[in-house]
Structure formats: structure tokens, C-alpha cells
Amino acid sequence: MPHSPCLLWLLAVTSLVPGTQPLVAGDLEGDELDETPLPAVPCDYDHCRHLQVPCQELQRAGPAACLCPGLSSALQPPHPPRLGEVRVEADMGRAEVHWCAPSSPVNQYWLLLWEGGGAPQKGPSFNSTVRRAELKGLNPGGAYVVCVVAANDAGESRAPGPGAEGLDSADGPNLGPCGRLTVPPRPLTLLHAAMGVGSALALLSCSALVWHFCLRQRWGCPRRGRPSHAGL
Secondary structure: OOOOHHHHHHHHHHHHOOOOOOOOHHHHHHHHHHOOOOOOEEOOOOOOOOOOOOHHHHHHHOOOOEEOOOOOOOOOOOOOOEEEEEEEEOOOOEEEEEEEOOOOOOOEEEEEEEEOOOOOEEOOOEEOOOOEEEEOOOOOOOEEEEEEEEEEOOEEOOOOHHHOOOOOEOOOOOOOOEEEEEOOOOHHHHHHHHHHHHHHHHHHHHHHHHHHHHHHHHHOOOOOOOOOOOOO
16 A cells, blocks of 8 residues: 655655654653752741841752741831840849840840839840840849840830739740849858848847846846755
């Protein structure tokens, strides 16, 4: 049976083109697999890590795309940070304050410190990577309230201060931006207090003895009756 002219022409063209190879189904599957994007993983970002690089920079620097945690709108003030561990050094009169960043865009942080019912003392500003700061000039035996404030172009986070209800101690778990801070007395202060109490007790004892002897000299000692001899 004679071959069709069109079929013969196609076979001739195929044989004349150099480097022409038949398509294999396995090649198509390999190409499709190479073009499949890898699943994105969370970025190595920690809200509580000190000097934490912003997540957007981690996305640009990484070899593959990663996912950043969700943030609130930059047109709104940031949510309050969470106050973390507070380490007190009574001998030096200072404390190290640690906090965690909120899920909001932040440009800077600062600390507010209340002692008693007076006005708060505002500390210096820190950039958005900082999660740790130092308080200095604390009085031994003093009681304070410390708050961490976050700010961006839209405003600053809320700091309830010492008037907040249910304010937790900064020494324990805390979910808010504020906490109570108590500085214990210095060891030397305790030693001096113990020496003062001991000196006062010794002085009282000496005074009591002197008063006792003065009374004896003035009134005399009571005389004991002579023993009676039986049979005399």
C-alpha cells in the first residue's frame, strides 16, 4: 500500500533536523519537578531575642523565602511589649530589664520608672533591635514600678503605670508591659543594722546594771536574819 505524501514529507524533515530526539515522558516529569517551589518555612526571628535583626532583612538575606510573623498596621500605635525577666544587683544599685517585642511595627523603645507615687522617670530611647536595658541609681530597699514602652510613627504603646489593677511582680511571670521591682537592702546595710541593734542592746544592759547598783548603794542591801541555834 503506498505511503501518504504528507507522512513521507514529515519523516524526511524529522530525519534532516540535527540533534532531534524523540520526547520522553520522564523528561517532562523531571522539568515539572524542578520548577516546583519549595515550601516556605518560618524565619529565624524571636520576639524576645536581644539585638534581633528585623524579619524583613532576614527575608532578603536568606537563600530562600521565609515567613515573618504577622504584624498590626503601621498606621496604628504598637501593642504593648511584654516585660520579661528583671535581674537586680543590690550591691551596685542597678537592675537589668528584659522584654519581648509586640506583634507590631516598632521604631524605638524606652523604659519608665516610678518610685512611690511621684512622676515617672523616662529612660533613653533604644532602636527596634534592643530587648534589654539597664536601670541605675536604685536605692537599697526601694520599691519601684517599671514599664517598657514601644513607639512608631503612629504613636506609642500604653503603659498603665503603678495605678494598674492586678499588677504582677517583675520577679515572676508577667504578660503586660509593667511590673513591680523591689531592691533588697545591701549586705553591708544589713550588717550595720545588726551592729546597731547589738550596740543598743548592750547599752541598755549596761544602763540596767548601773541603775541596779545605784539603787543598792542608795537603799542598801536587805539584811538576812541570824540563824537561831537550837538547844541554847
